[in-house]
Amino acid sequence: MPDAPAATVKLAERVERIGVSATLAVLQEAERLKAQGVDVVDFGPGEPDFPTPENAKLAAIRAIQENFTKYTPTAGIPELRQAICDWHARELGTRYEPAECMATVGGKHGVFNAVSALVGRGDAVLIPVPYWVSFPEIVNYAGGQVIPVETPEGNGFRLRAAALERAWTDAVKLVIVNSPNNPSGAVVDREEFARILDLCRRRGALLLSDECYSHFVYDGAPFSIANLPDSKPYVIVAGSLSKTFSMTGWRLGYTLAPMPLVQAMLRLQSHSTSNPTSIAQKAGLAALRGPMDSVRTMLAEYARRRARVITGLNAIPGLRCAEPQGAFYAYPNVGAWMQARGVKTATEVARRLLEEVKVAVVPGEAFGTGEHFRLSYATSMERIEEGLRRLHRFFSA
Numbered sequence: 001m002p003d004a005p006a007a008t009v010k011l012a013e014r015v016e017r018i019g020v021s022a023t024l025a026v027l028q029e030a031e032r033l034k035a036q037g038v039d040v041v042d043f044g045p046g047e048p049d050f051p052t053p054e055n056a057k058l059a060a061i062r063a064i065q066e067n068f069t070k071y072t073p074t075a076g077i078p079e080l081r082q083a084i085c086d087w088h089a090r091e092l093g094t095r096y097e098p099a100e101c102m103a104t105v106g107g108k109h110g111v112f113n114a115v116s117a118l119v120g121r122g123d124a125v126l127i128p129v130p131y132w133v134s135f136p137e138i139v140n141y142a143g144g145q146v147i148p149v150e151t152p153e154g155n156g157f158r159l160r161a162a163a164l165e166r167a168w169t170d171a172v173k174l175v176i177v178n179s180p181n182n183p184s185g186a187v188v189d190r191e192e193f194a195r196i197l198d199l200c201r202r203r204g205a206l207l208l209s210d211e212c213y214s215h216f217v218y219d220g221a222p223f224s225i226a227n228l229p230d231s232k233p234y235v236i237v238a239g240s241l242s243k244t245f246s247m248t249g250w251r252l253g254y255t256l257a258p259m260p261l262v263q264a265m266l267r268l269q270s271h272s273t274s275n276p277t278s279i280a281q282k283a284g285l286a287a288l289r290g291p292m293d294s295v296r297t298m299l300a301e302y303a304r305r306r307a308r309v310i311t312g313l314n315a316i317p318g319l320r321c322a323e324p325q326g327a328f329y330a331y332p333n334v335g336a337w338m339q340a341r342g343v344k345t346a347t348e349v350a351r352r353l354l355e356e357v358k359v360a361v362v363p364g365e366a367f368g369t370g371e372h373f374r375l376s377y378a379t380s381m382e383r384i385e386e387g388l389r390r391l392h393r394f395f396s397a
């Protein structure tokens with residue numbers, strides 16, 4: 001039989017604007033090797049290596065047994081919206097009403113909804129570098145212009161309001177801040193957040209605060225920008241249960257925002273995903289109403305690993321790593337080593353690490369910098385020790 005002619009798929013221009021993730025290429029190769037039984041030390045995953053708390057799991061099982069398996073309101077069941085507001089008030093000292101709150105299919109979905117509802121052609125969005133890979137891609141998809149904002153590595157990549165102001169143009173409509181930051185672990189302190197908020201207020205822009213690592217801060221308490229006085233009209237909070245309650249696969253997040261924006265995002269959500277999974281909502285409800293001890297356990301363990309990872313990385317010739325203040329990533333600078341060896345990109349470093357010593361990391365290009373790689377310490381201490389040994393061997397060779 002003659003071959004059928006290959007179909008030509010002409011993709012929409014907006015989808016062509018989204019890049020293929022540099023992250024994925026290396027991580028996919030790591031997965032392939034692991035499937036072949038190769039002993040890879042995997043520092044790639046951006047998710048807690050702890051189980052979902054028992055109360056959340058049991059609530060989901062009960063939901064299935066009670067046939068809570070049908071459509072719910074797009075914004076989530078009323079009890080969940082209330083529980084999100086109550087939890088946010090209790091944990092982060094904010095005051096939101098359910099009408100200013102919607103449940104989303106993960107925190108990423110909240111960012112997608114907010115950017116889609118606000119940003120179009122001619123609009124610019126300020127995004128501090130290094131950034132979580134999806135921020136610029138979502139803005140590109142929406143047709144907006146990304147304006148990267150430098151953060152000083154010497155100061156642990158901490159964002160300053162002054163840097164945002166320097167990068168500002170008349171087209172800026174939105175500023176995206178992610179604290180604690182993925183990949184650097186940098187935390188914006190309360191005073192700086194107040195300056196950033198003041199800038200947004202003066203210049204008439206909105207501030208999208210991605211708080212998905214809010215509860216993984218090593219010094220001081222969790223903080224939400226929405227805790228600042230009179231901040232709510234200027235702030236969109238994108239939150240997630242993924243990291244806080246180790247629920248990445250459940251796909252449950254939330255957005256807190258001014259009511260008209262919530263209504264617009266709900267219109268969008270009603271024609272795309274509709275409600276987050278009914279069962280996940282019940283699990284999330286139990287997690288939010290339950291104790292926070294699983295979070296404390298994770299944080300204590302991450303603190304122990306952070307100390308080991310940062311000391312270990314800084315003892316490796318050619319690497320330099322600032323101490324992260326939050327999240328569970330280290331973001332070492334490998335520039336000196338690259339220069340000495342004539343290696344041009346961090347992607348090349350990551351590729352060689354995987355090939356030569358079977359260590360998987362995410363290259364800095366995914367986060368907007370070319371001389372770093374991200375290492376997640378959401379893995380056991382024993383694998384961390386093994387990974388550090390291999391990194392030492394590679395960079396000392």
Ligand SMILES: Cc1ncc(COP(=O)(O)O)c(C=O)c1O
Binds near residue numbers: 241
């Ligand atoms: C900064 C940041 N925001 C959002 C997300 C997405 O979280 P979720 O799983 O809730 O969609 C991630 C996940 O890695 C992240 O690092």
